[in-house]
Amino acid sequence: MRNQEIAEVFYQIADLLEIKGELPFKVRAYRRAAQRIETLEKDIEEIYRQGKLKSIPGIGESMARKIEELIETGKLQYLENLKREIPEELIRLMDIPGLGPKKALVLYKKLGITTIDQLREACKQGRLRMLEGFGEITERNIMRGIEMMEESKGRALINVAYDDGYRIVEYLRQNKDVLKIEIAGSLRRMKETIGDIDILVSSLNPDSIMDMFVKYPYVKEVLVKGSKKTSVILKDGMQVDVRVVRPESFGAALQYFTGSKDHNIQIRNLAIKKGLKINEYGVFKKDTDEYIAGRTEEEVYRVIGLQYIEPELRENRGEIELAQQGKLPKIVKYEDVKGDFHIHSTWSDGTSSIEDIARKGEEMGLKFVGIADHSPSLKVAHGLSEEKVMEKIKEIRKLQEKFEIRIFAGTECDIKPDGTLDYSNKVLKELDFAYAAIHSKFKMSRKEMTERIIKAMENEYINMLAHPTVRLIGKRDPIDVDLEKIFEAARETGTFLEINAFPDRLDLNDVHAKAAKEMGAKMVIGTDSHAIDHMRFLKFGVAMARRGWLEKEDILNTYDLSKIEKMLGR
DNA sequence: GCCGTTTTCGGCCCGACTGTTTTCAGTCG
Numbered sequence: 001m002r003n004q005e006i007a008e009v010f011y012q013i014a015d016l017l018e019i020k021g022e023l024p025f026k027v028r029a030y031r032r033a034a035q036r037i038e039t040l041e042k043d044i045e046e047i048y049r050q051g052k053l054k055s056i057p058g059i060g061e062s063m064a065r066k067i068e069e070l071i072e073t074g075k076l077q078y079l080e081n082l083k084r085e086i087p088e089e090l091i092r093l094m095d096i097p098g099l100g101p102k103k104a105l106v107l108y109k110k111l112g113i114t115t116i117d118q119l120r121e122a123c124k125q126g127r128l129r130m131l132e133g134f135g136e137i138t139e140r141n142i143m144r145g146i147e148m149m150e151e152s153k154g155r156a157l158i159n160v161a162y163d164d165g166y167r168i169v170e171y172l173r174q175n176k177d178v179l180k181i182e183i184a185g186s187l188r189r190m191k192e193t194i195g196d197i198d199i200l201v202s203s204l205n206p207d208s209i210m211d212m213f214v215k216y217p218y219v220k221e222v223l224v225k226g227s228k229k230t231s232v233i234l235k236d237g238m239q240v241d242v243r244v245v246r247p248e249s250f251g252a253a254l255q256y257f258t259g260s261k262d263h264n265i266q267i268r269n270l271a272i273k274k275g276l277k278i279n280e281y282g283v284f285k286k287d288t289d290e291y292i293a294g295r296t297e298e299e300v301y302r303v304i305g306l307q308y309i310e311p312e313l314r315e316n317r318g319e320i321e322l323a324q325q326g327k328l329p330k331i332v333k334y335e336d337v338k339g340d341f342h343i344h345s346t347w348s349d350g351t352s353s354i355e356d357i358a359r360k361g362e363e364m365g366l367k368f369v370g371i372a373d374h375s376p377s378l379k380v381a382h383g384l385s386e387e388k389v390m391e392k393i394k395e396i397r398k399l400q401e402k403f404e405i406r407i408f409a410g411t412e413c414d415i416k417p418d419g420t421l422d423y424s425n426k427v428l429k430e431l432d433f434a435y436a437a438i439h440s441k442f443k444m445s446r447k448e449m450t451e452r453i454i455k456a457m458e459n460e461y462i463n464m465l466a467h468p469t470v471r472l473i474g475k476r477d478p479i480d481v482d483l484e485k486i487f488e489a490a491r492e493t494g495t496f497l498e499i500n501a502f503p504d505r506l507d508l509n510d511v512h513a514k515a516a517k518e519m520g521a522k523m524v525i526g527t528d529s530h531a532i533d534h535m536r537f538l539k540f541g542v543a544m545a546r547r548g549w550l551e552k553e554d555i556l557n558t559y560d561l562s563k564i565e566k567m568l569g570r
Numbered sequence: 571g572c573c574g575t576t577t578t579c580g581g582c583c584c585g586a587c588t589g590t591t592t593t594c595a596g597t598c599g
Contacts (some may be wrong), residue, residue: 018593024582025581026571032571032572058571058573060572060573097597102595103595132591135590137589141588141589163574185599195599226586226587265582265588270583277583
């Protein structure tokens with residue numbers, strides 16, 4: 001059983017216990033364990049076989065037994081019993097904003113409601129307002145919540161949230177009452193998808209900020225408006241929260257609202273041990289409430305004895321322990337990445353010419369661009385024949401004379417189902433670099449798929465493996481492949497694993513990148529741009545690398561041109 | 571349910587906003 005499946009079971013248990021009204025700490029314990037398991041780098045079955053389940057933080061006697069039962073039998077009696085008590089469909093009701101476990105239980109007990117459709121009907125008939133603890137407004141809010149949920153469906157891709165967020169920051173910055181303004185929340189941590197956008201402002205005149213915020217032209221609906229917190233829904237369905245604090249609290253609030261929740265819980269516990277108390281207004285002495293710090297984030301971390309922790313690292317994956325010892329990795333900086341290897345041109349399915357790509361690269365201050373068009377089996381993408389590839393190389397060599405930026409001639413060469421490549425070595429040799437990539441037959445068995453990919457990586461002219469798991473966020477599951485073997489093969493063959501920066505790919509993701517590094521593999525960042533507008537996605541690839549604790553040396557794109565050429569081995 | 575240089579029992583992050591319950595519970599982040 002996969003880590004994700006076991007995590008899902010624990011999430012389900014947490015939800016059911018919560019509806020049942022169990023001790024909140026018990027619910028939280030399951031949720032935390034689920035989160036741990038989800039982001040575990042190792043296969044949980046392997047940990048189980050080594051008898052080390054209880055060494056996972058948050059897993060104790062009881063949960064270890066449940067994991068064992070799941071692995072051995074594929075089922076869990078405890079969960080089956082819970083489901084008999086509480087219908088599992090009720091969990092879905094809690095997805096509705098404004099509807100939590102308590103109200104869900106009342107709806108079930110008093111009206112027998114278990115599905116969203118039944119709930120919608122009951123709202124229409126005005127049956128909710130009769131219930132204790134409910135009123136007309138609650139009924140209307142739930143109705144609206146159902147509509148909203150069906151409109152927005154889940155989390156946004158990072159580029160959508162990024163653009164929405166920074167546009168609002170620019171808009172609010174025009175207000176003279178804004179002293180400081182920053183994005184916080186999961187967007188500041190650059191998580192792969194974003195649930196809502198948090199923006200933090202320091203000001204002595206909060207009402208002026210909030211009044212301006214709700215007048216932002218792209219606002220569709222104001223959910224709540226106060227002087228400390230205001231929430232709106234944008235026309236694209238994105239929720240944005242703006243919070244305003246006083247300047248002496250800005251750092252503490254930024255730390256607090258950046259999260260992650262897990263990271264902050266750890267931070268607070270650490271503070272408590274030092275006789276301090278942290279909230280969004282500052283760091284205080286626990287006994288006297290005396291203000292110690294809070295103007296900047298650096299200050300907050302310093303007074304509790306920690307190195308400053310970059311937002312992308314704040315996921316409680318061990319960063320706090322390292323910060324205590326002053327041993328945090330020096331993660332790659334955004335400006336360290338000097339180019340982009342994965343750009344499609346008009347030669348295959350891109351919409352920009354190589355010349356435009358080179359110009360855009362120079363505008364962005366890059367040192368190189370890599371043109372990686374498709375190979376012939378990808379007919380839908382106008383993959384290039386071997387003859388065409390040779391022509392393309394010629395064009396690039398000629399263009400190079402006009403440009404300072406280095407233009408690498410490359411390919412994204414298909415890996416055929418048997419693991420052979422779409423181009424002969426004769427052609428691959430002429431290119432400056434070559435990605436190998438899976439674009440077909442996604443449903444092979446784990447073993448076959450793993451062998452297929454490794455065979456391609458073993459080709460001496462293949463430098464990189466493009467989007468290794470082939471997932472598309474919200475659209476296609478990752479292929480079934482033994483990543484540990486792939487990472488090992490990457491190390492042995494010197495193949496760079498791509499961190500594909502396209503927002504619906506982000507593949508490898510942060511967790512995989514971290515695991516790959518630990519296995520000694522190196523990475524390469526590519527945007528998979530099909531137009532020059534996409535080239536700005538580069539930062540999302542760097543973000544994944546940073547979230548994966550990668551350092552400069554782990555990433556091909558950060559090397560000097562001469563070293564890159566040497567690594568590419570032509 | 572988990573965890574322990576305060577503890578093997580008794581804690582577990584905590585504040586804002588809303589709506590309804592006239593003093594606070596539920597939800598959210």
